Amino acid sequence: MNILVIAELHEDSLRKSTHSAITFAKNVGAPFSILVLGSGADKAAQEAATFGAQKVLVADDASLKDPLAERYAPVVAQVAKAGNFDVVVVTASSYGKDIAPRVAAKLGAGYATDISGVKNDGGKLTFKRPVYAGNAFGYCEVQTPVKVVSVRQSEFAAAEPSGGASPVEKVALPAADPAAARVEFVSLEAAKSERPDLGEAKVIVSGGRALKERFAEVLDPLANLLGAAVGASRAACDAGYAPPELQVGQTGRVVAPQLYFAIGISGAIQHLAGMKGSKNIVAINKDPEAPIFQVADYGLVQDLFTAVPELITELKK
Ligand code: FAD
Numbered sequence: 001m002n003i004l005v006i007a008e009l010h011e012d013s014l015r016k017s018t019h020s021a022i023t024f025a026k027n028v029g030a031p032f033s034i035l036v037l038g039s040g041a042d043k044a045a046q047e048a049a050t051f052g053a054q055k056v057l058v059a060d061d062a063s064l065k066d067p068l069a070e071r072y073a074p075v076v077a078q079v080a081k082a083g084n085f086d087v088v089v090v091t092a093s094s095y096g097k098d099i100a101p102r103v104a105a106k107l108g109a110g111y112a113t114d115i116s117g118v119k120n121d122g123g124k125l126t127f128k129r130p131v132y133a134g135n136a137f138g139y140c141e142v143q144t145p146v147k148v149v150s151v152r153q154s155e156f157a158a159a160e161p162s163g164g165a166s167p168v169e170k171v172a173l174p175a176a177d178p179a180a181a182r183v184e185f186v187s188l189e190a191a192k193s194e195r196p197d198l199g200e201a202k203v204i205v206s207g208g209r210a211l212k213e214r215f216a217e218v219l220d221p222l223a224n225l226l227g228a229a230v231g232a233s234r235a236a237c238d239a240g241y242a243p244p245e246l247q248v249g250q251t252g253r254v255v256a257p258q259l260y261f262a263i264g265i266s267g268a269i270q271h272l273a274g275m276k277g278s279k280n281i282v283a284i285n286k287d288p289e290a291p292i293f294q295v296a297d298y299g300l301v302q303d304l305f306t307a308v309p310e311l312i313t314e315l316k317k
Pocket residue numbers: 207208209210232233234235236247248249250251252263264265266267268269270271274284285286287290302303304305
């Protein structure tokens with residue numbers, strides 16, 4: 001078995017999400033290579049070469065400057081075919097989820113999404129993945145010879161560089177795909193924040209609809225004090241109290257920090273689907289019957305507008 005890990009880049013470095021896809025490959029226990037796509041991708045390729053891969057394959061071209069799935073997918077599919085890779089793995093980020101189904105279609109491969117575990121039984125892979133909005137786990141096998149999988153960053157600890165340097169090889173690019181010609185990169189408007197990314201934060205302070213217009217005023221000081229990322233329920237985002245990129249849950253980000261504060265969040269199953277894997281959950285809610293208390297390790301039944309400032313005062317001591 002031979003695994004191809006698709007790297008995700010931020011500027012000219014590997015994103016932490018790539019480290020989780022590498023851990024998936026290491027857990028399978030088969031040789032793996034890493035494919036780095038971009039324009040001027042040398043630095044990322046050198047970084048990828050420190051994780052014990054058989055090879056680092058580099059598709060470096062001006063046409064790959066921006067991560068457009070329509071341009072990346074044909075390259076990934078060609079590299080997977082040429083190298084006889086059995087498994088193509090991406091992290092289930094918006095980047096990975098954009099590319100993976102296109103690659104699967106081009107390869108005629110089955111696609112298993114949002115993998116949270118893998119078992120290798122003499123070459124037969126069984127994937128663990130959430131079903132029923134994260135309320136249960138199912139186990140599946142992909143029957144096609146080539147398999148495409150997306151893995152949850154929150155379930156595979158980031159791989160550490162293992163030293164050494166894998167050989168780095170440039171790959172030939174396929175002829176321009178007609179689908180790519182219809183797509184043009186216009187601009188990227190990335191939210192700028194001094195805070196850690198939700199997917200990588202050790203502590204997340206998350207707020208719900210209860211915070212209303214005072215969302216940032218109440219939560220930011222706590223998040224600043226803890227060096228935490230800020231998250232939000234969908235209701236808080238839909239109401240405009242928090243920006244949409246902060247949404248945690250079934251239709252938002254899936255997170256698993258060491259510590260998750262759910263403040264004024266009821267604990268609807270769609271929210272739990274995105275944060276239930278957190279190591280420690282602290283809930284602050286004035287309703288003792290709120291479902292969030294069923295998953296909380298620590299619960300405080302109190303008005304959040306009193307509790308949060310008190311917590312900040314205590315933490316400062
Ligand atoms: P509410 O349900 O209004 O709860 C507010 C909570 O705050 C209550 O428990 C209340 O007791 C408490 N409260 C009020 N005032 C105070 C106070 N002063 N002090 C302390 N506590 C107080 N939701 C997500 O979060 N993420 C998703 O990804 C998501 N995806 C969805 C997908 C689908 C298809 C659907 C149908 C729904 C989805 N939802 C999602 C919405 C979800 O069902 C809930 O509606 C939402 O999570 C509720 O957000 P909330 O807990 O902030 O608001």
